[in-house]
Amino acid sequence: MTNIFTTPIFYANGEPHLGHAYSGILADIFHRYSLLANSESCLITGTDEHGLKITQAASKSCTEVEDFVDRKSASFAELWSALKIDPDVFIRTTDRFHAQFVEKVWKKLRDKGDIYLGNYQGQYCIGCEQFYNKRDLVDEKYCAIHKTEVQSFEEETYLFRLSRYREQLLEFYTSNQDFIIPTFTQDYVVKQLKEEPLEDLSVSRINHKWGISVPGDENHTIYVWIDALFSYLSAIQKAGYNPDQLKKTTHILGKDILKFHAIYWPAFLLALELPLPKHLIVHGWWKVEGHKISKSIPETVVHPKAFQTELSNDGLRYALIKQKPLFxxxxxVQDSLKHVINADLVNNFANLVKRNNTLILKQLSGEIVGITDLDIECRQIVTEAEVKLDKVINGYQTFDILIVSQLLNQILTELNRFFHERSPWLINKGLTREHVSSTCFVVANVVREIAILYSPIIPSLSESILNELGDNRSASLERGCPLLRDISIKKVQSHFTRV
Ligand SMILES: [Zn+2]
Structure with missing residues (x-):
């Protein structure tokens, strides 16, 4: 069964920033690893295009709302292509078939009695498109995320019987301890479910035309979060799967949208008697001078393309995962991103590959074949690498990609030490040919494995190294595939430019 990975369905009220790129890169890394290890994986992303905030942004820029969302959605699509991220489905909540899907969902929930017409009085943050209780606000009137004053509303609204699902949600969390990664985030959600009141949720807005109308009641539009969350399912359907595929679905999301994914989304699915997703991976934020990167705080907005031009695509991807734990x-800090790229990718990895492969090409006619007997130093470095490579795979499986990058870099540091101590370039100064060829043989073979396991993170550099080695079978991922294999190099061309 295919694994599915999703990014959030991003709100199309502005241009994408580095925070969006980070979510996309993480989802792409897990998707690429899944392709590598299981060969079947599907990546879903898209844009959430309805709601008050969108119409406001459109009128501010003097654009028709339809044109506005077309443009914003296109700029997300362009970002993915610039970052070499290739989603299988790009869903838009303004797609007609998505609207039909959401209408069906609404009717089912209403027929079951889970949605009813009532009144809601509350504090609304337009930035979040969400009602808040006073206890959730700063000084009872400011949104904790946007720091802006919320508006008091009382209006007719449809409500979802969220309270009905508290026990079922708690049962689900008890029997699925690793549903949310990291665990401390799951603990937080469970504590909230146990201790705080769970009021019924307002799921429609009256007199807002930009959205999907409530079936049978044109005065109301369906709450943007219902609209957005169900785009995961309409996208799964668009990819040709049935809703059962949710069981194999991992959502990647920022912690700011945790509640929607950890409480509302599972509750809607429980109400519809659909399976729940496999995991939620909840990542922390990249901040600029202490502030979350956010469209509503312009000085924090960092354009991903500017970073990518400066750091290279592989460099940007690598630095974002190496410079902070995911959670x-x-x-x-741009200088420290550059430093880690130069230290790890240029010095530790690409330069070692270049020196080793050049030696093989110039001194050993590009071929090292038939080596069966390795000396103790060679055997030791291979064994140590194998132990760490196993841990790398475990790191991917537990979504701990910081550990993955640290371990791969550690193997490279050890390999560099080995290479320097054995100094195979002194071939014409008294070293035996056997010493030189076994050194280069071990380095080339371990490098191949590292390039394969790095490929979800730094796809371009890995690909050029694997092309040079002419072999991309992985011993760690494929059982029965030997780590040490004959080496044949025809050309040395892989290179990583210092940033
Ligand atoms: Zn807010």
């Missing part, structure tokens, strides 16, 4: 926040 924590981190401050974006």
């Amino acid at each position: 924590r926040d981190g401050d974006l």
